[in-house]
Amino acid sequence: MLPAANQSLSNRNRKGTRAAVLEAILLSESAVRGEIARQANLSEASVSRILSELRVDGMIEESRIAAPYAGGPTSVISVSKDIRVAGFELANDRLSFGVGPLSGAAEYVDRTDVGPRLAQADFELHFDEGIARMREWIDERGIVPRRAALAIPGFLPGRRNPILPWDSKRLAEFLTDRLGDLPVDITNSVVAQAALRRYAGQDPPEEDSHLFLFVGHGVAGTLVHGGGAIDSFRPYEIGHMVIERGGRTCRCGHHGCLEAYVSLGAMSQILGGTELDISAGDSAAIAARVAKTNCGSEIHERLVLLGVAVGNALNLEVTNRVRIGGWPSLLPDMARDAIMQGLGESLLGEASSVQLDFVAPALGADPKAALCFAAHRFVANGAPMVGGLDQAGEAVA
Ligand SMILES: [Zn+2]
The missing domain is CATH 3.30.420.40 (ATPase, nucleotide binding domain)
Structure with missing residues (x-):
């Protein structure tokens, strides 16, 4: 698949354009308009339009800076820290829960030792306990995560998991049942690690x-x-x-x-x-x-x-x-x-x-990789407003 930056503007829909702009902002942490346009392969006028929209949606923050040169940029743009995602990760013989902003930082971390070969029924018990504690934490703060991801070892789309021989349909239904309106994706730990590397600026x-x-x-x-x-x-x-x-x-x-x-x-x-x-x-x-x-x-x-x-x-x-x-x-x-x-x-x-x-060993960082994957999915999906952009086809993996 072509990198987003190589796709021509005419091939992009609104969702894709929002995704490209947000990804450019996320990758540079705090970006200036011209740099976003270059990275997203868009005109500055298009970027301005999308930024206005994202500002109205509360998706981005701008801070004033002194222009570095005459006529230079006077504001840097970053993704709003109020937009949060949730990550769940089964790694290092433990089940971790996390909540954090799109940058992949974990504001909330909760880990339970579960041992090396977790049965599906035991996973469900641990998940229920963990999600109850997480819900308490987010409710106290009035946080509503926008996307979630579960990263597990051995996950191969459409194939039997050699590490966790679980019933994949039951897992998808369980997560949907427990998370309600929160869209969730299941991914392989190594793909989540790739997301962690990208948003940590290592890729x-x-x-x-x-x-x-x-x-x-x-x-x-x-x-x-x-x-x-x-x-x-x-x-x-x-x-x-x-x-x-x-x-x-x-x-x-x-x-x-x-x-x-x-x-x-x-x-x-x-x-x-x-x-x-x-x-x-x-x-x-x-x-x-x-x-x-x-x-x-x-x-x-x-x-x-x-x-x-x-x-x-x-x-x-x-x-x-x-x-x-x-x-x-x-x-x-x-x-x-x-x-x-x-x-x-x-x-x-x-x-x-x-x-x-x-590269950075990234050992013991769970659930940061799952948080980064959730952030990637949220951004790639055009950062939809609740009940906003079409999410058709975004079925659980
Ligand atoms: Zn083996």
């Missing part, structure tokens, strides 16, 4: 596509098109690529899946059976721990396996750019050596042609 909009891989409790990837619609990104459950026939048992029921070798859980086992403190995201502490436990070569071997799997994935998907988040980002030197070695063993062509980068 420049005009870039070529790259494979984004997240290595946490699970391992998943998605092909990120710079500036493209995130909700069209397809998740790849690369963690369930079998790399050793009859190998280690995986939570999906198969044996020898990549995840069983390189997940955070597998790392914790190597590092003496205790959980890694992921929330601190402290590179130095983890490197020190690896050095102390004398298990560097074992971790190196596991990262080579990750490289082999990535090489296999790149043989199928045409890109030579890979960005990795999650725990390997905390050991970037070791991870780069090992992954490049693995790539060399599986990639057709020169491993040196692959541009490998490590």
